[in-house]
Amino acid sequence: MTELPLFDLLKSQAADHWQDYTRHEFLRQMGHGSLPEAAFREYLIQDYLFLIQFSRAYALAAYKSREFADIRAAQDGLAAIVSETDLHVRLCARWGLSPEDLEAAEEHQSTVAYTRFVLDAGMSGDLLDLHVALAPCVIGYAEIAQWLAPAVEANPEHPYAEWISEYASEEYQSAARAAVEQIESLGRRSYTEARLPELTRVFSTATRMESAFWQMGLDAAG
Numbered sequence: 001m002t003e004l005p006l007f008d009l010l011k012s013q014a015a016d017h018w019q020d021y022t023r024h025e026f027l028r029q030m031g032h033g034s035l036p037e038a039a040f041r042e043y044l045i046q047d048y049l050f051l052i053q054f055s056r057a058y059a060l061a062a063y064k065s066r067e068f069a070d071i072r073a074a075q076d077g078l079a080a081i082v083s084e085t086d087l088h089v090r091l092c093a094r095w096g097l098s099p100e101d102l103e104a105a106e107e108h109q110s111t112v113a114y115t116r117f118v119l120d121a122g123m124s125g126d127l128l129d130l131h132v133a134l135a136p137c138v139i140g141y142a143e144i145a146q147w148l149a150p151a152v153e154a155n156p157e158h159p160y161a162e163w164i165s166e167y168a169s170e171e172y173q174s175a176a177r178a179a180v181e182q183i184e185s186l187g188r189r190s191y192t193e194a195r196l197p198e199l200t201r202v203f204s205t206a207t208r209m210e211s212a213f214w215q216m217g218l219d220a221a222g
């Protein structure tokens with residue numbers, strides 16, 4: 001086994017990419033409340049399409065499981081995304097985006113690249129590979145929201161308060177801690193040092209894809 005918990009080890013291996021993702025210019029502008037609305041709308045639309053594919057990834061996690069404990073975790077993850085999607089549709093409505101707008105949108109190449117990469121990491125690998133590919137999404141958003149939460153506390157009228165508060169909520173933070181715990185549990189069962197380069201590659205790539213997702217929003221605002 002490693003000295004560090006596996007998640008911390010992966011994060012330290014991908015430290016520069018992790019920093020780019022969790023402190024991205026999109027998020028700095030969001031925190032300041034200066035993020036252009038067009039950037040956030042593009043993000044919301046693409047995130048809806050992203051959530052469809054990520055639901056499939058949790059369904060794949062059930063398929064890749066050998067124990068009920070893992071199947072239950074996959075079921076909880078899938079349920080969390082489906083309910084996150086309801087919330088997402090309501091948030092979109094407040095930003096002037098109807099369910100029809102969301103359904104009609106074309107997937108951006110950044111959305112295709114990220115989501116199909118995660119699905120492929122899971123299909124070609126085992127449950128640990130898949131959870132390592134999912135980790136930047138689930139755990140990164142918890143870190144990001146903790147970083148941005150003070151901006152909302154300082155200004156309840158903050159334009160992005162709803163998004164930030166959702167991920168800063170204790171409910172979401174505890175789901176993210178459970179995701180770390182699941183990686184540690186899978187790591188105890190199936191991690192070997194020989195797997196580190198490939199797991200690092202999967203984790204780094206998913207982290208880079210998250211940065212590209214923010215960048216797609218900024219680019220849409222020109």
Ligand SMILES: Cc1ncc(C[n+]2csc(CCO)c2C)c(N)n1
Nearest residue numbers: 047050054080081084137138141213
């Ligand atoms: C690009 C992108 N990355 C991460 C998330 C956050 N997220 C997506 S699925 C999921 C798991 C359970 O709901 C979480 C936290 C997002 N919405 N969009």
